Amino acid sequence: MRARHVTSEGMYREPFGAVQMGSTVSLAIDVWDEPDARCSLRLWTDEKGEELIDMVGERMDGFLRFSVSFSPEGPEIIWYSFRITAADGSVWRYGASCEHGCGEGAFVFGEPPSFQITVYDPEREIIPEWYKRGVVYQIFPDRFARGKGWREQVEADMARPYTGPTRRLVEDWNAYPRYEKDASGRIAAWDFYGGTLEGIREKLPYLEGLGITIIYLNPIFSAASNHRYDTADYLHIDAALGTEEDFSRLCADAASHGISIILDGVFNHVGADSIYFNRAGIYPDLGAYQGENSLYRSWFTFNGDGSYESWWGIDDLPAVREDCPEFRELICGHDGVVRKWLRLGARGWRLDVADELSDEFLRDIKSAALAEREDAVVIGEVWEDATNKYAYGTLRKYFQGGELDGTMNYPLRRAILRFLTGEATAGEFVKKMESLYENYPRENFMSELNLLGSHDRIRLLTILGNAPRARDLDDEQRYRYRLSDGQHSLAVSRLWIAALLQMCMPGVPSVYYGDEAGLEGFSDPYCRAPFPWGAINQDCFTIYRNAIALRRSLPALTDGDFEPFAPNDDVLGLWRRNGVGKICVLVNASLTQSHTVRVKVGDLRADDVVSGRPCETKDGEVEVFLWPLGSTVLDLHEEQRLQVPMERGMGVLCHISSLPNIYTSERLGSLGEPALRFVDMLVKAGIRYWQVLPVNPTDAFGSPYAGLSAFAGNISLMWGVDAEGPTALHADFEGSPELRRFIEDNEDWLLPYATFRAIKGRVGDEKPWQEWSQKYQTWSSELAGRKELVAGVRRELALQYSFMQQWGDLHRYANERGIKIIGDMPMYVSADSADVWAERDIFALDKKGYPSEVAGTPPSSAGDAGQIWGNPTYRWHHLRETGYEWWMRRLERSFELYDYVRLDHFLGFSSYYSIPTGRQAADGRWNFGPGLDLFQKAYDRFGPLPFVAEDLGSITPAVRSLLSKTGFPGMDVIQFANEDVRSGYHPAPGKLVYTSTHDTHTLLGWVEEHFGFDKNDPEQLREALVLAESLTYECLLSDANVVVIPLQDLLLCDDQARMNVPGETADNWSWQAESDALENASRVMDAFIKGSGR
Incomplete structure (x- = not known):
């Protein structure tokens, strides 16, 4: 006889996994080779015992299918198996293939292990999003950070009467911890390092930059020890850590950083x-x-x-004694422990040793928490499968409704670490996770606290580095043990996979303080070393930040369905799917063996957002190659996402100011006749795109990336306008209906800008608005009507109207002739701009209006000091609360100006580098930008978005994910190719190809420098020119849909024609083509178009 029942397949069990009380459960089993068999379902519950239910048989094609349905009446754990009676009367027993098994079952002799069905009655249908979508950071308070006034409060606490082990302050923050014990092995001294709540508050920017949204604090209430699990007074903060006011301030400031607080409740002892x-x-x-x-x-x-x-x-x-009513009232009463600290700002509780707390007590704690705040969360310390855990002979009811929202996911921790250290196969990992997924109610599974390190476990890096077993070392050896260089390298390599799995699994990831900084150590006390401020291991930090950023950028990783699989013993795969995304994660735990895995993707496209390697689909599959300890995250998507597609063609990059002025060589190029003639030239050559730099006002050095407004037009680009004002404008337009409509349509940015410029006209351009007199400090519509400003405001309104007339004429002229204009949007605005002056709530400013945080770049591994750009960073939390209204207006303005918009510094939408004003670049930190949320909001408002992403520089998995989710084409510059382009150029798929940009060498200049040509040698210069022309053809002959060539490269100009040298202010933005050069460029463009077939 053969039989088959698979718990995860709908034909055998419906619904999948845990079921709500009162729902109908349908079970089936197929039987072969016994046409006269009968079958019964055996059910068992601890409360009711055994129940046998006859199943109905149906003859199928060559087998019998037995089925039955029933409705559980209350929350419980149901164990089931099957008894099949053969024609000869023998009884065959079919159940789970192993204890607590799931998936396909098996026949066994005797009573088999049972399959499990968890029946629950949810007190809350949905666990709060702030928790489920969060990333937790566990802090051991004494060892995280000393805050202002730490010494006084710690020494004052030390002075209070105490008769136990000595309490002493460790002066050296970096001293490695160790217990001093007496002859009997008891702790003789408690060492305190002076970490405080204020210290945590001061480090909130660091945590926010890491991507943390929840802090889980080990106990903070009065206690004698440094771990504070020996509570002395539940209603008071430990004096060494701070005060009740410090706690409330920490919670309030954390909330302003998007961070919630979970407290550790020790209610058993x-x-x-x-x-x-x-x-x-x-x-x-x-x-x-x-x-x-x-x-x-x-x-x-x-x-x-x-x-x-x-x-x-x-x-x-x-x-x-938890059944003591007075103690129960202390913990759960209206003014009790649970509600008091939630009232003061906490948002949840983690319950220590939950197995020691009765189900009734847990229900009381949960009820008290929800009575105080409906979005509170209660997590329990449970080390095993929380649905079938027996404690003190009783089956616990943690997830049957009304008790815990989640537990600390130690089963996942064990599974990940055993897999990565070679103690278990990928298949064993899959079986364990499938069991939990089937047994847990979905909301609870998605709310598991997924930890890899904690205050009483060996440090993660120490485990991953193949350290010896702690029990094989004495205490002295454990104290002194550190990973060797080779072990450390192995540990860091494995750390990426560990963090990646942690962030890609269902549940809420939890980072133990210092794991991201490279701390090592065996268990308590060595896993409780002080945080290494000033000596953070940047490799470990980057691993965690990239993994967290990846989770934030792919929504399916937080709420998607879950399907683990194992292509072989070394390779583990995870599918995460939700309504809008499909993600496949692959990791190879082998240290020596590479593997190739084929993934079915059907008609979808796939992007590897970890490596950025192209993914080719063949017969509905993608082939993925994994090096030892390699990883891949595939984002599967349709071809069309948020983007506006671009037709195949060639483009020319040339700013308006770089055009020759046909009437005078003393002025840069302009709108009007010079620009219209350039369009004619492009049309004649068959060019499809004209890319320009930003057309907003520039700064004093002429940079269009740091001007006075993100919305206004640069009047110096206008035809017929000189420095003193209009010279070729009609005098009768001021009262026209067209002007009035223009002002009405653009009032939100136009009036503030015109007023800003009018004030500048009175007080001088060199004086920033932060130094203006009080009457001009704050924008208001009344300010625009002040007598001394009215004329200046009117003039600026007229100039902007005139600019838009000229720009509109050019835009229409180009479009009517088949030319699309690609514009440019700077990421940031200047501190001395109309935008910052009028919209200061959305920028990081101090009380005087100066930037408190400025944008820049960090020092690189090559040794440079980084860059400080000086632009104020955005307050993205505030912008998100407004629906990104300012950005929506800015995007809408860009769509009015251009057909396509290049988004400068695209990676800043994923993460941006922020430096406190007055500090060095090395003192800055990475922070998270708006990510997909901003572009999804824009798509919902405007429809498909015509963006080109400037994705040059340090591109992370999160940036690749953002590109994959939006579908925006990026940029591939031949000068940055990771190959010898003389032998061929293979740009990344889906990108616009450039020979150079405004910030790079010209193509010829790069060829001369990169390949070592001596431009003073005529023969070598000729060779360089030939190579530059050949590389241009390589770009045009590539598979790229759009190839953009700067005018300087069409003219084969060397670096003297560079538009900008980053980091320098003089002699930039001034290059201008000569009139006869354009005629030559026209012939070159025509030749390139015909030669490349574009």
């Missing part, structure tokens, strides 16, 4: 030296230890010999 027990008599009121007259005596269990019940026999931690 207290400290022997607590106000409740008072073993040493250090408190004035009687504790339970002082005798029957104590109000707290009934809280504890005393034996006849004076001993008492304690947690795991540790007499420093007397166990509390």
Whole structure:
């Protein structure tokens, strides 16, 4: 006889996984080779015992299918198996293939292991998004950071009466921790390092930049030890850490950084030296230890010999009788512990040793938490599968409804670490995760706290580096042990895979403080070393930040369905799918073996957002190659996403100012006749795109990337306007309906800008608005009507109207002749701009209006000091709350000006580097930009978006994910190719190809420098010219849809024609073509178009 039942397949079990109380469960099993068989379903629950239900058989094609349906009446764990009776009367038993198994079952002799169905009655349908979409950071408070005033408060706390182990302050923050013990092995001294709540508050920017949205604090209430699991007073903050006011301030400031606080609740036991027990008599009121007259005596269990019940026999931690109504009221009452600290700003609780707390107590804690705030979360410390955990002989009901929202996912931790260290295969990982996925209610599974490190486990890096087993070392060896260079390299290589899996799994990832900084150490106390401020391992930090950023950039990783698979023993795969995305994660744990895996993608396209390598689809599959310890994250998508497609063709990059002025060589190029003639030339040559630099006002050095407005037009580009004002404008347009409509349509940016320029005209362009008199400091519509400003405002309004007339004429002229204009949008605006002056809430400014944080770049591994650009960074939290309204207006303005928009510094939408004003670039930090959210909002408002992403520079997996999700084409510059382009050029798919940009060498200049040509040698110069022309053809003959060639490269100009040298201010933005050069460029363009077939 053969039989088959698979728990994950709908034909055998419906619905999948855990079921809500009252829903119908349908089970089926197929039987072969026994046409007269009968089958019954065996159910077992701890409350009801055994129940046998006859199943109905149906003859199929060559087999029998037995099925039955039933409806569980209450929350419970149902165990089931099948009994199949053959024609000869023999009974075959079919159940799970192993204990707590899922998937396909098997016949066994005797009673088989049962399959499990979790039945639950959810108190809340949906667990709060702030938690489920979060990233947790666990902090051991004494060891994270010393804040302002730390010494005074720690020394004051040390001075209070105490009779236990010595309490001492460790002066050297970087000293490695170690316990001093007495002859009996008990701790003789508690070492305090001076970490405080204020220290945590001061480091909130660091945590926000890492991508943390939730802080889980180990205990912070009054206690004798440094770990504070020996609570002395639940209602007071430990004085060494701070005050109640410090806690509230921490919660409030954390919220402003998008960070919530979860507290550690230790409700099974207290400290022997607590106000409740008072073993040493250090408190004035009687504790339970002082005798029957104590109000707290009934809280504890005393034996006849004076001993008492304690947690795991540790007499420093007397166990509390949780059925004591007074204790229950202290914890769960209206003004009790749970509600008080939520009221003061916390958002959830993590319950220590949840197995030691009764189901009734857990329900009371959860009820109290939700009564105080409906979005509170309660997480429990449970080390095994929380649905079938027995504690003290009782099956626990953690996930049956009304108790825990999630547990600490130690099963996942064990699975990841065993897989990465070679102790388990990928298949074993899959089986464990499938079991949890089937057993847990979906909301609880998605709310598991996915930790890899914690305060009582060996440090992650130490495990991944193949350190010896702790039990094989004595304490001295454990104290001194550090990974060798080779072990450390291995650990860091594995760390990426560990962090990647952690961030790609369902659940809420939790980072233990210092794991991202490279801390090592065996378990307590060595896993509790102080955070290494000033000595963070940048490799480890980058790994965690990239992994967190990847999670944030791919929504399916937070709420998608889950399907693990194992192509072989070394390679683990994860599918995550939601309504809008499909993600496939692949990792190879082998240290020696490479693997090739084929992934079915159907008609979808795939992007590898980790490596950026092209993914070719053949017969509906993508072939993925994985090096040892290699990884891939495939984002599957349709061809059309948020983007406006671009037709195949050639483009020319030339700013308006670079055009020759046909009437005078003393002026740069302009709109009007010079620009219209250039369009004619492009049309004649068959060019499809004309790319320009930003047309907004420039700064004093002529840079269009740092001007006075993100919206206004640069009047110096106008035809017929000189420095003193209009000279070729009609005098009768001021009162025209067209002008009035223009002002009305653009009032939100136009009036502030005109007023800003009018004030500048009075006080001088050199004086920033931050130094203006008080009457001009703040924008208001009334300010525009001030008598002394009215004329200047009117003039600026007229000039902007005139600019738009001329620009509109050019835009229409180009479009009517088949030319699309690609414009440019700078990421940032200048501190001394109309935008910052009028919209200061959206920028990071100090009280005087100067930038408090400025944009820039960090120091590189090559040794440069980084860059400080000086532009104020955006307050993206505030912008998000407004629906990105300012950005929506800015994007709408760009669509009015251009057909396509190049988004400068595109990576800044994913992450941006922010430097405190007055500090060095090295003192800055990465912060998260708006990501996909901004562009999705824009798509919802405007439809498909005509963007080109300037994705040059340090591109992370998150930036690749953003490109993949939006579909915006990026840029591939031949000068940055990772190959010898003399032998061929192979740009990345889906990108616009450039021979150079405004910020790079010209193509000829690059050829001369990169390949070592001596431009003073005529023969070598000729060879360089030939090579530059050949590389231009390589670009045009590539598979790229659009190839853009700067005018300088068409003219084969060397670096003297560069538009900009980054980091320098003089002699930039001034290159201008000569009139006769354009005629030559026209012939070159025509030849290139015909030669390349574009």
